[in-house]
Amino acid sequence: MSGSSILVKISKERYESSTYKTTPGGKGHICKPVIVNIRKTHFPLSSHKRPSASRDVDLLTKTFKKLPGFHPVPYVLSDKNSKKEHDPLYSVENLKKELKNIASNEEITKDSEIFVCVVLAFGESGYFYLPNDPIDDRKRSDQPPKFSVNDLLLSFKGNHCPHLILKPKVFLIQTCNPNLDQINKANFAAVGGLLPQIQRSPIEADILIYQSTVSGGYTDRIKKKTKSRLGKNIDHKRKKSACQFVYALYKEVTALTDHREEFELTDLILNVNKSLEDFIEKEHYKSDKRNISWNIEPPKMPVCIDQLTKKLVLKTQRWNSTQRPIHCCIL
Template sequence: MEAVEADVNELMKEMDITSQRENTCLCRPVIINISKTYWGISAKKRPSASRDQELLLKTFEELGFADPYIISDTNSHLETDPLYSVENLIQELQKIARTPAHTKDAEVFLLAVLAFGEFGYFYLPNTPKNDYQERERNPPKFSTNLLMSHFNGIHCLGLIQKPKIFCVQTCSDLLKQKDRSEFTGEIFRPEENRIPIDADLLLFHSTISGGYTDKMTAVTRVARGEVIDQEGDHPACQFVYSLHKAVRTLVNELGEFQLDDLILRVNLLLEEFIDKEHYVSDIRNQPWNIDPVLPICVDQLTKDVLFGTKLNGPS
């Protein structure tokens, strides 16, 4: 016990002089981007995956963050890949927690997840080793609680008293269009969520998928205004697009801003998207079997988090 206390005291001394270090940065984010998940040998794709990542990279650059560390499912069929299994991803998260660039040498920790899933968890790729050999019939789930647990003050001393932000975008694999004459279908029921008790932590979890706007024609997206992501064949998830737009607007208008300002701005944009039914497709006038809902935001931060161009020089 005395040895642990000594380690903590030593770390606190180091944190007091963090701003004097040459290699200090505001944040080096982590992005987990899963574009495809297999149920048996049947794959479901997230067409928004590349656009989501592109907008996140622009957003982090706007905020003056260092280059993100990206974990993608490009080689998830390999047994050594971080996304091959729950065990592999746990090992990767433990490695990140031990990396000073993400923790001890950064002022803020930020991890973004882009994947299939629901509130409370996301699916791993479950990629077959080849075209004939399937993995599990259902892909493994990775809970957001397990994700966050690797970066609390108990398991990651380098992040004690530092803000830890998790942005989780989980697209529902049940999302589909249906004919207006249909009255049946699976109803989305969020799983029970446990509220994190770790201080200096924020979870921003959205399920507003890119699928809601992917079926729109380009003409319709343009006609419905800036609330819809108009660029490219496959729009980004509306949460990611709204985050990007909110950061860009706040930086231009204020130069610096609180994290609370960003959350409120994002939710206002998503509220407009939902209330005005901008997500309704114009393909055969079919509704969705799952309506979009505002993100869950759990805030346990004990100090203000200030972002903006006035605060951060080149990373």
């Protein structure tokens, strides 16, 4: 921290291990996930909603519950009160302050061995939009504030959050493109005026960013007939489906935890990529109620930037059922 130094005790075992420690911390859990869920963003002429917002959080919570040691109640930031000037999602500065508070929350950092942050919002690679929803509509910005993924990462670097030093920091980011729409054309066309996406990389080790830009809108309007044909490949149990990235995470974690005692994070990422690639290659995103094509073609796979210095192995409920000890570090 600025102007002062903080002594952080790091065990020799944790420092020298080839695998991140995945045993519960002082409060009895491995991780208390943080979820930033922005359902609605106001733009100059209109607002955009993510219909899957509540379902996404529900599926993420169920996903984390499948992993022993993960706190059953995530720390969720939502935009329900984003009109209030002191709300964390009211402005960029407010969110920076809130992230600083999260970094100093011992239950999330000091007492956990893994840090997981999920962002669900509109945006593109490298940033996401805040709600842009002030109390007085006349004070609304011409463009919604952009929150940089780099600023998100900086909040949890070692100099700002010493309790996370040598602990894996995993950022799962789903940014839906607000320009996604449907057009009466047979082929996909680019949206005029869009700038090319900028890829941004972290500058510190022990960080992994896994970002998907496959907009939730692709699955919101799939025909009932198509949903029935796809079966378990998409989330169709609720009136408002989860975005495909979140559902793929839930589905693949379920598959891994049902059949393995433990798995590496890399296995999960590869399985999610394959699931999304299958979804997109079969052109499921083209079919909607009116059979109208989308104006933006989705990318093949999410972008993963991995700077973890050790393997991250997660145990499952099957591990506990074998009566093996869970109090030691995986080697």
